[in-house]
Amino acid sequence: MSTxxxxxxxxxxxxxxxxxxxxxxxxxxxxxxxxxxxxxxxQAMCATCxxxxxxxxxxxxxxxxxxxDEMLDCTADPRDPRRSRLGCQVTLxxxxxxxxxxVPGSQV
Amino acid sequence: xxxxxxxxxxxxxQTPPPRAVPVADWVTIDDLFRDPFxxxxxxxxxxxxxxxxxxxRYMVTSYDAxxxxxxxxxxFSANEDGSLMKRAMGHSMLRKDDPxxxxxxxSYGTVLRPKAIKExxxxxxxxxxxxxxxxxxxxxxxxxxVWDYAAPYAAENLRIIMGFHNASxxxxxxxxxxxxxxxxxxxxxxxxxxxxxxxxxxxxxxIDEMLPRLRANxxxxxxxxxxxxxxxxxxxxxxxxxxxxxxxxxxxxxxxVAVWALLDHPGQRDQVLADTSxxxxxxxxxxxxxxxxxxxxxxxxxxxxLEGVFLPKGARLGVVIGAANRDPAKFADPExxxxxxxxxxxxAFGGGNHFCAGTWVARSSVADVALPQLFAQLPNLRLDxxxxxVDAGWVFRGxxxxxxxxx
Ligand code: HEM
Ligand code: FES
Numbered sequence: 001m002s003t004x005x006x007x008x009x010x011x012x013x014x015x016x017x018x019x020x021x022x023x024x025x026x027x028x029x030x031x032x033x034x035x036x037x038x039x040x041x042x043q044a045m046c047a048t049c050x051x052x053x054x055x056x057x058x059x060x061x062x063x064x065x066x067x068x069d070e071m072l073d074c075t076a077d078p079r080d081p082r083r084s085r086l087g088c089q090v091t092l093x094x095x096x097x098x099x100x101x102x103v104p105g106s107q108v
Numbered sequence: 109x110x111x112x113x114x115x116x117x118x119x120x121x122q123t124p125p126p127r128a129v130p131v132a133d134w135v136t137i138d139d140l141f142r143d144p145f146x147x148x149x150x151x152x153x154x155x156x157x158x159x160x161x162x163x164x165r166y167m168v169t170s171y172d173a174x175x176x177x178x179x180x181x182x183x184f185s186a187n188e189d190g191s192l193m194k195r196a197m198g199h200s201m202l203r204k205d206d207p208x209x210x211x212x213x214x215s216y217g218t219v220l221r222p223k224a225i226k227e228x229x230x231x232x233x234x235x236x237x238x239x240x241x242x243x244x245x246x247x248x249x250x251x252x253x254v255w256d257y258a259a260p261y262a263a264e265n266l267r268i269i270m271g272f273h274n275a276s277x278x279x280x281x282x283x284x285x286x287x288x289x290x291x292x293x294x295x296x297x298x299x300x301x302x303x304x305x306x307x308x309x310x311x312x313x314x315i316d317e318m319l320p321r322l323r324a325n326x327x328x329x330x331x332x333x334x335x336x337x338x339x340x341x342x343x344x345x346x347x348x349x350x351x352x353x354x355x356x357x358x359x360x361x362x363x364x365v366a367v368w369a370l371l372d373h374p375g376q377r378d379q380v381l382a383d384t385s386x387x388x389x390x391x392x393x394x395x396x397x398x399x400x401x402x403x404x405x406x407x408x409x410x411x412x413x414l415e416g417v418f419l420p421k422g423a424r425l426g427v428v429i430g431a432a433n434r435d436p437a438k439f440a441d442p443e444x445x446x447x448x449x450x451x452x453x454x455x456a457f458g459g460g461n462h463f464c465a466g467t468w469v470a471r472s473s474v475a476d477v478a479l480p481q482l483f484a485q486l487p488n489l490r491l492d493x494x495x496x497x498v499d500a501g502w503v504f505r506g507x508x509x510x511x512x513x514x515x
Pocket of ligand 1: 201202203213220266269350351354355356358359362395399400401404405455456457458459461462463464465466467469470
C-alpha cells in the first residue's frame with residue numbers, strides 16, 4: 001500500500017492508503033476527497049484534478065509531460081511553477097510510496 | 109483507508125432496499141421540446157430516475173445519478189443496442205467503451221488541445237468572427253444573431269479544424285443537421301433517413317478526397333493527423349461524422365444562449381462589459397443553465413441500483429445533464445442565470461472517458477473570441493422588442509431565433 005495525504009486550505013487533512021498504480025486523482029475521487037474533481041476521468045483534458053505537491057516530494061516525481069504541461073496552464077487556481085501537477089498524471093507506487101499534496105481552493 | 113473525516117463508507121451503514129422505478133406517464137415530447145425545465149424539476153423532486161413511456165427510456169435527472177453513470181462504464185455502457193446514432197453516423201468513439209474507445213480518442217492527438225488552439229486555431233477563430241460579424245452588420249439591426257453569425261461562425265471554425273478544405277461551411281451545417289436528425293429519427297421517417305444517408309455519403313466522399321491531399325500536404329487539422337495514423341478508415345469516417353454532429357450546433361447554441369441571457373439580464377451584462385475577463389464565467393454559466401446537449405444515452409450491462417432505484421440489465425437510459433445542471437442539491441437557486449453564483453462543476457461537457465474532446469475549442473471560440481467581439485463591435489446590442497427570441501429543444505437545446513438590434 002502507498003499513502004497519500006491531502007491538505008485542505010482550512011487545515012483539514014485526508015490520508016488514504018491506496019494500492020500502487022492508483023493516481024492521485026483516482027484515489028481522491030473514489031474516496032470522496034473534496035476539492036478534487038477529475039471531470040475528464042484522467043485524460044489530462046480538464047485540469048480539475050490540480051494539486052500542489054509538497055516540496056519534499058518534488059524530486060521523486062516523474063517529469064511533466066506535454067499534455068499535462070499545457071493543461072496546467074488552464075487551472076482555475078494559479079499554476080505554481082514548481083509544485084503544480086495534475087493529480088491524474090501522478091501515480092503512486094514505483095518509488096513514490098508516500099506523497100503529500102495541498103488541494104487548491106478552486107478547480108473550476 | 110486510514111481516514112478520520114471520510115466516514116461515509118463504513119460497512120456498518122445500512123442501505124435501504126432499492127425502490128421500484130416510478131413511471132412518468134405525464135411527460136410528453138411536445139412539452140419537453142418547448143420547456144423541459146419544469147418537467148425536470150418535478151421529476152427530480154420525485155426520484156432520481158423515471159421510466160418515461162413517451163421517450164421510451166429511463167430518464168436520469170439528478171446530478172449525483174448522472175455523475176455516477178459518467179464514471180462507471182462497466183455498468184453504464186455507451187455501446188447502446190439499436191443505437192440510431194450508429195445507423196446515422198457509423199460506430200464512433202462516442203458509442204464505444206474502453207479500451208476500444210480510447211484507441212479512437214487518442215487518434216485525435218493534440219489537435220483539439222489548448223496548445224494547438226493557442227498556436228493555430230485562435231487566429232482562425234478571430235478571422236472567422238470578423239467575417240461573420242461583417243455579414244451580421246451588413247444584414248443590419250433586426251438580423252438574427254444565431255443564423256447570421258453564430259451558426260456560420262461555428263461551422264467555419266469546425267470545417268477548418270477538421271480539415272474539410274473541399275467543403276463549405278454551408279455543407280458542414282447541412283451535414284450536421286441532417287445526420288443529427290437521423291440520430292433522433294425514432295419515428296423512422298424515410299425522408300429523414302434519405303437526407304441523413306445522403307450526407308453520410310457526401311462526408312465519406314469528402315474524406316476520401318482529403319486524405320491523400322493531406323498526406324501530401326499535411327497541416328494542423330484532424331483529418332491530416334488521422335491521415336498519418338494506422339487507424340481503420342471505418343473509424344475515421346464514423347468519428348468525423350460524430351464530430352460534425354457534435355462540434356457545430358453546441359458552440360452555436362451556447363453562443364446564442366449566452367448572448368440572450370446577458371441581454372435579458374442587464375445588470376449582469378453591464379458587469380461583464382465593465383470587466384471583460386468575466387466572459388468565460390458568462391460562458392460557463394450559460395452552458396450550465398441551458399446545456400446544449402441536454403440528454404445522451406447509456407445502457408446498463410447488468411442489474412444495478414442507481415441512487416436507490418433498481419434498474420434491470422439492458423435498461424436504456426437517458427442521462428439528462430440538462431436536468432442535473434439544475435439540481436438544487438448541487439446549485440443554489442438553480443433555475444436562475446447568475447454569473448456570480450458559487451462555482452460548482454457542471455456536467456454540460458459530460459464527464460469520465462467521454463468528456464467532451466472539444467471543450468477547449470468551445471471555450472476559446474465562444475468565450476475568448478465571439479462574445480467579446482460581438483459586444484465590442486455592436487454598440488448597445490439589445491433584444492428586439494417586436495421580434496421575440498425563441499429558445500427550444502431538450503435533447504439539444506438552444507435559440508431557434510435571436511433577432512437583435514444595435515446602434
Ligand atoms: C459548448 C459546446 C459543446 C458542448 C456542450 C459539448 C458537449 C459534449 C458532451 C456532453 C459530450 C459527451 C457525450 C456523451 O458522453 O455521450 C461530448 C463529446 C464529444 N464532443 Fe463535445 N461539446 C461541445 C463542443 C464540441 C466541439 C466544438 C467539438 C469539436 C471540435 C466537440 C467534440 C466532441 C467529441 C469528439 C466528443 C466525443 C468524446 C468521446 O467520446 O470520447 N464538442 N461533447
Ligand atoms: S482528471 Fe481531467 S485533467 Fe486530470
